[in-house]
Amino acid sequence: MTELLVVAHWTISAGAEEKVRALLPRFIEASRAEPGCISFVGYQQLDHDRTIVLLERYASREAFEAHRDTPHFKGLALEQIVPCLERRVVETYDVPG
Template sequence: MTASLTCLATFTAKKDCENKLKEALTALVEATRQEAGCISYTLHQGSENPLLFAVIEHYKDKAAFDFHSEQSYLLKLKEILPELVDDLAINTYINCA
């Protein structure tokens, strides 16, 4: 059985860039949800700190995540992230229970 893969991507927007970052991240949601291997893809903004964002992504397997990572809309985001974020962390996890 192939293990599903979860990605937790967290972003801290630069001061006064939270709206631009939110717009850029929101633009990925529908396209990513249409990918064959995407199980779910949700964007969250900090309830107490609006500079914080988290994207919780679930894929059927690593190949589906790798496919997502190569999409033009994600590559475009990677190009503009340095001007929008102070901190970024992308961690992946496999289902173990």
């Protein structure tokens, strides 16, 4: 099986910063606890406080699909965080090896 790297770029809508920052640690913690998650880290851009990058690594493409089917992905990410984003870009990469 090939590992998968996911790079998610989020731009938080003006005025929604506090809400997203309150939800993000819960989302990251729950994602890290998934059996197929190798790592899940969030970063805030230094010169633009509304820009967040999530670096996620999964044991396989199937593990990533399982992540997208979890209650925390659907409830926290899709239902609560994504509506507060001005922009969301998700890139996926196979990890050679």
